[in-house]
Amino acid sequence: MKQSFTLNIVVRILIVAVVSFGIGWSFFELHSIVFGIFLCLVNLGVIINLVNYQNSVNERISYFFEAVKNGDFSQLYPNIKGDKIINKLNQNLNEVNQQIQQIKIESQQQDQYFRAVIEHVGTGILTYDEKGFVIHANSALKKILGMEHFTHLKQLERVDSTLLNSFRQVQERDQKLISFSGKQGKVNLAIKANAFKNRERNLVLLSVQDINRELDEKELDSWLKLIRVLTHEIMNSIAPVTSLSESLSSYFQKDGVAISPEEINEKVISTTIRGLEVIKEQGRGLITFVESYRKLTRLPKPEKKRIPVKDLFDKIILLNKVENQNSSIQLNVQIESPDFEIFADEKLISQVLLNLMKNSREALTDKANGQITLIAGRNRNGQHELCVKDNGPGISKELLDEIFVPFFTTRENGSGIGLSLSRQIMRLHGGALLAKSIPGEETVFCMRFQ
Structure with a gap:
C-alpha cells in the first residue's frame, strides 16, 4: 500500500x-x-x-x-x-x-473478573485518590465498617471519629493495627497500604482485615496455656504445704482433741520447727513466683533513642565476660555496617540481649566448641534485626510453641519468665521476638524492630 x-x-x-x-x-x-x-x-x-x-x-x-x-x-x-x-x-x-x-x-472481561474476585475475598479492599474520593470499595469492606454506600473517606467519621485519621496515617507498605467501636461492638482491624499511579492520578490501595476472631482465639489459647502453667506452679507450692500442715497438726491432736502440753517432747518440737521452715520456704517461693508475674505486667514504657549497635554489642560482651570469666564459649559479632543503629530503649534491649545470651550459655554447658554469635542487620523486608545464635543442641518444634508461655521452662532451676519478659519488651517497642532452631545444629533468637 x-x-x-x-x-x-x-x-x-x-x-x-x-x-x-x-x-x-x-x-x-x-x-x-x-x-x-x-x-x-x-x-x-x-x-x-x-x-x-x-x-x-x-x-x-x-x-x-x-x-x-x-x-x-x-x-x-x-x-x-x-x-x-x-x-x-x-x-x-x-x-x-x-x-x-x-x-x-x-480488558472489560478481565476487569469484571478482577472485580468479581475482589468482591469474593473476605478481606476488605479500598482504593481512593489523593482527594479522598473512593474509587472502589468491595462488599467485605462495607460489611466490616457497617456501611451501605462509601464514596468518600470523610464518611468514616460517621462510623468512628478516629477512623478517618487512622486510615490516612497508614504509610505505604506499612501494616497497622487499629480498633474502633462499630455497631456490633469493638472491632480490631489490620490495615496495609500501597500507593500507585493510574492515569495521572495518585491512588492508595488499602487492605483491611477484621482480626477479632483471630485475636479472640489467640487470647483464649494464651489464657489456657497461662492458666495451665499457673495451676501447675501453684499446686507444686501448695500441695506440700497442705500435706505438711496435716502432718504437723496430727502431732498435736488425737482423735480430733488437742493433746496436753506434757505430751509434747523435744522430737515433736524439732519436727514442727523443720516443718514450719519448709512451709516458710514454700511460701517464699510462691511469693517469688507472683513477683515474677508482676514483672510481666509492670514493664516501663520504652524511652527510645538511636543506639549504635556496635557500642551496644561491646557493652553486652563486656558484661558477659565479667559474669562468666571462666567460660570457654567463643563470642562472635556480625554487624551489617559500622554505623548500624536501632531506635530503642537501651536498658530494656540490653536486658533482652543478656537474657538471650544467658540462655545460649546454658544450652552450651556440655558443648566442647560452643559458639555464640551476635548479629545485626536488615532482613528481606528492610526491618532492623538483632539476633543471638548458638550452636547448641537446639529446640524441638513442639517446644518452640511453648517457650514464650509465661513460667514455662525445661530447666530445673529456671523461672520460665525470661523469654516471656523479653517478648513483652519487644512488643512494647512495636517489634517482635522470634525463634527458629535446627535440633542438633543451631538456635537463633531474633529481635525484630519496625
Whole structure:
C-alpha cells in the first residue's frame, strides 16, 4: 500500500511539473495565450486532484484516531470503486478497529473478573485518590465498617471519629493495627497500604482485615496455656504445704482433741520447727513466683533513642565476660555496617540481649566448641534485626510453641519468665521476638524492630 500511495503522489507531481513546463513553453515559445490558459486550467485540476487525494487519506486516518480517542469503535470504512489505495487503507483501518474492539472486550472481561474476585475475598479492599474520593470499595469492606454506600473517606467519621485519621496515617507498605467501636461492638482491624499511579492520578490501595476472631482465639489459647502453667506452679507450692500442715497438726491432736502440753517432747518440737521452715520456704517461693508475674505486667514504657549497635554489642560482651570469666564459649559479632543503629530503649534491649545470651550459655554447658554469635542487620523486608545464635543442641518444634508461655521452662532451676519478659519488651517497642532452631545444629533468637 505504501508503494502504491507513493507512486500515485509521484505521478501527480510529475504531471504538474510537465504541465507547468508546457505552460512556460506556450507563453514564451509559442506565444499562444489560449493554449497556455488551457494548460493552466489542466494544471490546476491536477493540483486539486492531488490535494483531494492526499486529504482523503489524511481525513480517514484523522477520523479514525478521533474515533479511537472518543472510544467509538463502531465505525466501518466501506470500499470505494476504482480506488485501490483508499480501499486498502479502509481495509487496514477496519482490521485495526476490530483488534482494538477485541482488546477492549478482553480488558472489560478481565476487569469484571478482577472485580468479581475482589468482591469474593473476605478481606476488605479500598482504593481512593489523593482527594479522598473512593474509587472502589468491595462488599467485605462495607460489611466490616457497617456501611451501605462509601464514596468518600470523610464518611468514616460517621462510623468512628478516629477512623478517618487512622486510615490516612497508614504509610505505604506499612501494616497497622487499629480498633474502633462499630455497631456490633469493638472491632480490631489490620490495615496495609500501597500507593500507585493510574492515569495521572495518585491512588492508595488499602487492605483491611477484621482480626477479632483471630485475636479472640489467640487470647483464649494464651489464657489456657497461662492458666495451665499457673495451676501447675501453684499446686507444686501448695500441695506440700497442705500435706505438711496435716502432718504437723496430727502431732498435736488425737482423735480430733488437742493433746496436753506434757505430751509434747523435744522430737515433736524439732519436727514442727523443720516443718514450719519448709512451709516458710514454700511460701517464699510462691511469693517469688507472683513477683515474677508482676514483672510481666509492670514493664516501663520504652524511652527510645538511636543506639549504635556496635557500642551496644561491646557493652553486652563486656558484661558477659565479667559474669562468666571462666567460660570457654567463643563470642562472635556480625554487624551489617559500622554505623548500624536501632531506635530503642537501651536498658530494656540490653536486658533482652543478656537474657538471650544467658540462655545460649546454658544450652552450651556440655558443648566442647560452643559458639555464640551476635548479629545485626536488615532482613528481606528492610526491618532492623538483632539476633543471638548458638550452636547448641537446639529446640524441638513442639517446644518452640511453648517457650514464650509465661513460667514455662525445661530447666530445673529456671523461672520460665525470661523469654516471656523479653517478648513483652519487644512488643512494647512495636517489634517482635522470634525463634527458629535446627535440633542438633543451631538456635537463633531474633529481635525484630519496625
